Amino acid sequence: MDQPGILLSIRNLTVPLPSGGDRPYAVQDISFDIHAGEILCIVGESGSGKSMSANAIMGLLPDYLKPTNGQILFRDTDLLQQPESVLQKIRGKDISMIFQEPLSALNPLMTVGKQVSEVMQVHNEYPGEQRRRRVIDLFNFVGLPDPESLYDVHPFRLSGGQRQRVMIAIALALEPALLIADEPTTALDVTTQAQILALIARIQKEKGMGVMFVTHDFGVVAEIAHRVAVMEKGILVEQGTVDQVLNFPSHPYTKRLIAAVPRRRFDESAQASTAPPVLEIRDLKKTYMLSGGWLGKKRAIKAVDGVSFSVRSGETLGIVGESGSGKSTIGKCLLKLINIDGGQMLFKGKDIAPLTENEFRPMRNNLQMIFQDPFASLNPRHTIGKSISDGPVAGGKTRAAANIRTRELLELVGLDASSFDRYPNQFSGGQRQRVGIARALAMEPQILVADESVSALDVSVQAQVLELLQSLQEKLQIALIFITHDLRVAAQICNKVIVMHKGRIVEYGSPSQIFDAPQTPYTQSLVAAVPGKQWIPPGSGQQVSMPS
Amino acid sequence: MQGLLKRYMRNYGAVFGLIIIIVVSIMALAAPLLYENSPWMMVAAPLIPPFTEVAYPFGTDMLGRDITAGLVWGARVSLMIGLVSTIIALIFGIIVGAAAGFYGGSIDDALMRFTEFFQTIPQLALAVVIVAVLGPSIYSIMGAIMAVSWPPAARLVRSEFMTLKQREFVQAAIVIGQKPARIVWSQILPNAMSPIIVSASFMVATAILTESALSFLGLGDRNMMSWGFMIGASRTMIRQAWWMSVWPGVAILLTVLAINLIGEGLNDALNPQLRKRGE
Numbered sequence: 001m002d003q004p005g006i007l008l009s010i011r012n013l014t015v016p017l018p019s020g021g022d023r024p025y026a027v028q029d030i031s032f033d034i035h036a037g038e039i040l041c042i043v044g045e046s047g048s049g050k051s052m053s054a055n056a057i058m059g060l061l062p063d064y065l066k067p068t069n070g071q072i073l074f075r076d077t078d079l080l081q082q083p084e085s086v087l088q089k090i091r092g093k094d095i096s097m098i099f100q101e102p103l104s105a106l107n108p109l110m111t112v113g114k115q116v117s118e119v120m121q122v123h124n125e126y127p128g129e130q131r132r133r134r135v136i137d138l139f140n141f142v143g144l145p146d147p148e149s150l151y152d153v154h155p156f157r158l159s160g161g162q163r164q165r166v167m168i169a170i171a172l173a174l175e176p177a178l179l180i181a182d183e184p185t186t187a188l189d190v191t192t193q194a195q196i197l198a199l200i201a202r203i204q205k206e207k208g209m210g211v212m213f214v215t216h217d218f219g220v221v222a223e224i225a226h227r228v229a230v231m232e233k234g235i236l237v238e239q240g241t242v243d244q245v246l247n248f249p250s251h252p253y254t255k256r257l258i259a260a261v262p263r264r265r266f267d268e269s270a271q272a273s274t275a276p277p278v279l280e281i282r283d284l285k286k287t288y289m290l291s292g293g294w295l296g297k298k299r300a301i302k303a304v305d306g307v308s309f310s311v312r313s314g315e316t317l318g319i320v321g322e323s324g325s326g327k328s329t330i331g332k333c334l335l336k337l338i339n340i341d342g343g344q345m346l347f348k349g350k351d352i353a354p355l356t357e358n359e360f361r362p363m364r365n366n367l368q369m370i371f372q373d374p375f376a377s378l379n380p381r382h383t384i385g386k387s388i389s390d391g392p393v394a395g396g397k398t399r400a401a402a403n404i405r406t407r408e409l410l411e412l413v414g415l416d417a418s419s420f421d422r423y424p425n426q427f428s429g430g431q432r433q434r435v436g437i438a439r440a441l442a443m444e445p446q447i448l449v450a451d452e453s454v455s456a457l458d459v460s461v462q463a464q465v466l467e468l469l470q471s472l473q474e475k476l477q478i479a480l481i482f483i484t485h486d487l488r489v490a491a492q493i494c495n496k497v498i499v500m501h502k503g504r505i506v507e508y509g510s511p512s513q514i515f516d517a518p519q520t521p522y523t524q525s526l527v528a529a530v531p532g533k534q535w536i537p538p539g540s541g542q543q544v545s546m547p548s
Numbered sequence: 549m550q551g552l553l554k555r556y557m558r559n560y561g562a563v564f565g566l567i568i569i570i571v572v573s574i575m576a577l578a579a580p581l582l583y584e585n586s587p588w589m590m591v592a593a594p595l596i597p598p599f600t601e602v603a604y605p606f607g608t609d610m611l612g613r614d615i616t617a618g619l620v621w622g623a624r625v626s627l628m629i630g631l632v633s634t635i636i637a638l639i640f641g642i643i644v645g646a647a648a649g650f651y652g653g654s655i656d657d658a659l660m661r662f663t664e665f666f667q668t669i670p671q672l673a674l675a676v677v678i679v680a681v682l683g684p685s686i687y688s689i690m691g692a693i694m695a696v697s698w699p700p701a702a703r704l705v706r707s708e709f710m711t712l713k714q715r716e717f718v719q720a721a722i723v724i725g726q727k728p729a730r731i732v733w734s735q736i737l738p739n740a741m742s743p744i745i746v747s748a749s750f751m752v753a754t755a756i757l758t759e760s761a762l763s764f765l766g767l768g769d770r771n772m773m774s775w776g777f778m779i780g781a782s783r784t785m786i787r788q789a790w791w792m793s794v795w796p797g798v799a800i801l802l803t804v805l806a807i808n809l810i811g812e813g814l815n816d817a818l819n820p821q822l823r824k825r826g827e
Binding site: 380 | 715716717719720721722723724725726727730734735738739
């Protein structure tokens with residue numbers, strides 16, 4: 001066991017869950033090694049125990065979770081046997097960690113420079129003047145602009161990517177031997193993610209650290225990992241080199257996950273629909289005014305700035321962009337959830353923009369929306385049946401007729417008819433999103449707006465929901481406007497793609513145009529930032545069926 | 549519902565509070581059966597100390613009135629005023645808060661300035677003025693308590709509505725074409741209910757205290773025996789007959805404590821995830 005190079009070795013670690021959970025163990029009998037100078041990616045879907053194993057190493061498990069079995073050997077000392085005082089000396093110095101949310105991981109009331117120097121203060125390193133010097137060196141090293149003046153800046157002044165760089169600087173301050181990164185790029189935009197991934201890879205190479213990188217994204221794995229461990233429901237099902245696991249997966253679960261990774265479809269439906277556009281947007285404008293108080297100047301943010309496009313029945317239009325690009329604002333404008341400041345929205349030739357809420361309400365059934373968060377988009381106090389049938393009832397149908405239709409729809413979206421009387425908390429995220437789709441379809445819409453509708457779902461569930469959306473659309477010939485930040489998802493289901501940047505359309509075209517020959521520099525950088533783009537998942541192109 | 553009861557029963561303090569309130573309520577309801585005569589009637593020798601005569605376990609006051617009878621009848625006044633004024637204040641607060649939170653904009657501004665007008669006046673001072681102007685009666689007391697206790701309720705409901713309005717299921721209800729009244733009634737209000745219920749229980753406790761304070765100041769209803777009045781009437785006798793003020797004081801203490809315990813228990817039971825975070 002004691003070959004040189006092994007930094008951390010987890011042996012048969014088992015952490016039981018309190019009774020009453022959906023499974024007896026958070027992690028069960030997992031073993032893996034991290035060598036010095038390698039990046040080990042732990043991949044799994046939500047609830048697979050991947051973060052739990054990272055927290056167990058740092059001794060960050062909540063009180064009700066106690067490892068009952070196994071060892072965590074760091075340089076041949078079992079961390080599970082050490083008292084808190086010993087762990088405190090190791091944390092931050094020998095092992096450090098980066099978290100998912102750079103927003104909440106930094107103290108908002110302390111300057112970022114202080115937060116970095118705090119680590120050194122705690123471990124009594126770099127005394128006196130050296131400390132400030134070291135912080136500035138670190139800021140330089142992680143690629144933060146203007147390190148000298150950044151020292152005295154509070155976190156709220158920094159962007160998400162910059163905050164994550166500060167977190168990395170804190171983690172690196174004492175040159176740890178092992179860096180644990182728990183989904184460090186999940187909350188970031190794709191171009192920022194690419195930068196942070198490159199930074200972590202560079203640091204790892206220069207410092208020769210071992211990195212344990214927890215993620216759910218196979219693209220990220222392909223981008224950064226040397227070795228991969230796949231976890232499912234607390235069990236480590238497969239581990240091996242990145243080539244082995246990604247290209248020749250042996251465990252059925254890994255195969256299933258990799259098959260579900262969104263990818264370009266090859267049968268690009270070139271049959272351009274010739275039907276007249278069902279919705280035409282002309283020069284849409286939306287400006288948010290931020291009042292500056294009595295003394296400050298008012299600030300106007302152009303969320304949507306002169307956007308025009310059209311969709312036809314049976315067509316899927318993707319709207320792709322990073323956060324702040326205005327893509328979600330467009331979705332809200334289309335459904336008149338917010339007022340617009342200019343432009344026309346022609347539904348079958350009739351401008352719906354100037355209509356008041358009362359005038360528009362009878363037409364609402366034509367335009368429906370599938371929301372982002374499957375947990376927030378259903379009223380927790382209404383049964384599934386009521387949530388779906390409320391719409392038709394508001395449209396004038398009798399409750400009985402609406403109920404019959406609801407049961408049909410539940411079947412259509414692949415849910416059991418018995419779901420009718422159950423409450424949302426009895427369903428998983430994917431099932432809830434199916435309910436959301438059924439609710440939209442109950443109105444018999446002609447246009448369906450899906451705002452980041454699969455972003456909150458695990459990759460295998462995401463694939464199922466995408467498949468469902470696609471088959472429904474083919475069956476019902478609805479115009480689908482699919483808003484997403486994920487280029488890979490857009491590539492999978494859209495006929496046409498709009499790329500948004502700062503409220504404007506920067507590029508419009510078919511997926512192959514956008515991805516193979518992007519014209520504008522912004523689209524080029526966006527496409528280049530997609531993680532793992534060189535990796536072509538095995539089995540591409542073939543239809544993969546999955547049990548729901 | 550069962551889960552709710554189970555979670556509530558896990559909190560011993562809350563169960564204790566519930567038991568006290570049940571006992572006080574039974575006392576209040578059974579007052580005419582226990583003591584047929586008015587508590588104002590002189591029934592025995594004055595100033596009998598407590599625990600000396602079986603018929604008058606808590607003693608008598610300077611006019612020979614039975615303190616036990618006063619306590620039992622006083623429970624009626626306290627609980628009734630607490631409940632009725634809270635319910636009215638809550639209804640008014642919910643209407644104001646819901647309108648402000650749901651519509652926002654200038655309606656919100658107008659309603660909130662109106663609410664602040666009430667909040668800037670010290671509560672007890674406002675209550676005293678209202679009762680003094682209208683003349684002390686059970687209705688003016690309830691009106692005064694209602695007038696001082698609705699603004700916090702309105703503010704709470706407003707903030708709940710403002711957050712819930714942004715939730716996706718409410719947006720979904722707009723998208724499927726539900727009318728605003730229906731959205732407020734079936735989508736938002738049920739989800740805002742748990743904090744409202746919790747704060748309502750604390751409002752009852754405050755109402756009982758306010759009523760006692762008014763009665764203590766001599767602004768109670770002349771026809772109704774109340775705990776506050778008993779304390780107020782006995783303040784000149786405090787050196788000769790401590791029991792005259794102590795027993796009604798204990799009654800107020802226990803009742804208000806019990807209601808607060810219930811409120812806390814409800815809070816834990818209705819928001820189980822909050823409780824876990826604190827542990």
